[in-house]
Amino acid sequence: MLKVITCFKWVIDEADVKVDASSRRLILDRVGYKISLYDRNAIEEAALLQEKHGASIVAVTVAPPTAKQCLKDALSRGADKACFVNDPSLVDLEPTQTAALLAAAIKGQGDFDLILCGEGSSDLYTQQVGPILAEKLGIPCGTYVNKLTVIEGEKRVIAERKLDDCVEIVSIQLPALVTVLPDINTPRIPTLKQVLAAGKKPVDNITLDKLESPSEPGLETTSILGATMERRRLKFGAEAENIRAAVGALLKEGVIT
Amino acid sequence: MAGIWVFAENREHTLELLNAGKSLAGDLGAKLAAFASSTQLAQEYIAHGADEVLLLAPLAEDQPLESYVPVIADAARTEDPEVFLIAATPRGKEIAARVAARLNTGLCSDCSGFELDKEKKLLKMDRLFFGGLAVQTVMCTARPQMATIPPRTFDPATEQEGRQGTIKELPPAPSSGVQVLQRTPKTREAVDITEAKIVVCVGRGVAKQEDIALAKELAKVLGGEVACSRPIAEELHWLPEEVYLGISGKKVKPDLYVGIGISGQIQHVTGIRDSKVIFAINRDESAPIFEAADYGIVGDLYKVVPQLIEEFKSALKQ
């Protein structure tokens, strides 16, 4: 049976982040969390492979223990088991550190055929963790994939990569890592039944004492400054006279000639 | 002598990176080196500022460009460059991440600009964070200091008279577990949206592909072009990918941006931040686009847009 590992990140919902206009500091007091948008496509792709080939799916994440609720979310989307690499220190990691921890945890899971990652995470969006993880595990890697086909019995996949100047179709030997684009599929919304079943699925709790300590970061963040934008923010209603007023205001701006 | 290295998948982006690396090479007293895939390009890069060219051996038909990763990483291990800049195309980003992993160094992805701390000889590199909600400044604590730089961040380097440089041949790329079966060149079907003075942008609030006609008509009346959000191009494929705006799409600076059924999430707003005037139509009063807009109409686009078309037509005497 095909063994699929899917890596997902639990991120701050960026819609909840506010910027303090004077200090340009980010205000993170009242933020919610979610599975990084494109990681849902990675999980969905695993679920599709499961339907087609009877694959087993392990969903892996590196996060602080407070992210525990992410497990149920990932499990309700189709994973059979979650692997939770957690420690209070595992916040604001650089991509090399995240990838090193993922590599160590994945090695502990035994054999696998395919690792799926999102194209990039919603918060950092470095698009690095996937390719670095492939290097750390010494396996081939295919990035920016929007179509994936497993060739049964041949230990390979055929992937369509969307690149700058062309679409490239490649054959990748398994075990391998693939990063998926959002247009590869449309993630399902979990049903109530799936949500309930998720609570009963197994979770591998991996604390740092079971892994080597995280590597040196390689990058140091010296500042984070929120972007601000000066806008008028004038709202009009949708009645005929409001629309006329809006058109008048726009014409006055002198940008339409 | 330490080196400033640049790698890009094509000539155009290599020249941009040569320009980016030139002043750094001066400030750090380092040589500027570029990777090239042919001796003809090698000569050209030397004429455009490279002191040294690392000549890549040709790939077999079925080898992807990423096969160069071990060759590039080995060269960096022996030559120990100080800075390594790579063009942030999809291939460039994969290559950069894998080379950084092999060299155990840090990589700043999608670096939008950098400044040299001359005392520490360290680059302070800027990149967007949280979809563009903030700018993160990073320094690389290992060597080489690596960054991927989006295409067209820098102007291309210009040609100089009588330049000399050395060419060093690199060994062929080993075969990998990835084999190319087919390549289909992308056809550019769309207008260059970054040139448009007025951009009418459609989002998922538009229910059917045919309804994009509404936006097209408004664009025609205003003398603008039609753009879209990422899901319209990449998930629904209703408009070409070259016209979606945002952090992973095109960044535009039109005089007027009109958003129709766009929620205004930060990844999209990042691409339109520099518009002179932002105007949005959305039926949800609390849609974030209104925070980013100068003018907004709260209402159903199917009712509002036809009226806008009529109003503009009569105001502009069409």
Ligand SMILES: Cc1cc2nc3c(=O)[nH]c(=O)nc-3n(C[C@H](O)[C@H](O)[C@H](O)COP(=O)(O)OP(=O)(O)OC[C@H]3O[C@@H](n4cnc5c(N)ncnc54)[C@H](O)[C@@H]3O)c2cc1C
């Ligand atoms: C790493 C990353 C990178 C991304 N990069 C980009 C990018 O470069 N560009 C980009 O665009 N997105 C990008 N996104 C996606 C982005 O987060 C949003 O999901 C996307 O911009 C939403 O597109 P939308 O506004 O068209 O759709 P939606 O968010 O679905 O919004 C539709 C809006 O239409 C309104 N509406 C619905 N019906 C009507 C009606 N009849 N009349 C009026 N209004 C109506 C709704 O109120 C809603 O606000 C990225 C996301 C991630 C995680």
Ligand SMILES: Nc1ncnc2c1ncn2[C@@H]1O[C@H](COP(=O)(O)O)[C@@H](O)[C@H]1O
């Ligand atoms: N903390 C994490 N835990 C698990 N997977 C991650 C984590 N961070 C990143 N990833 C994976 O790596 C991909 C790219 O992330 P990034 O390099 O941050 O853009 C994501 O889409 C995930 O699949």
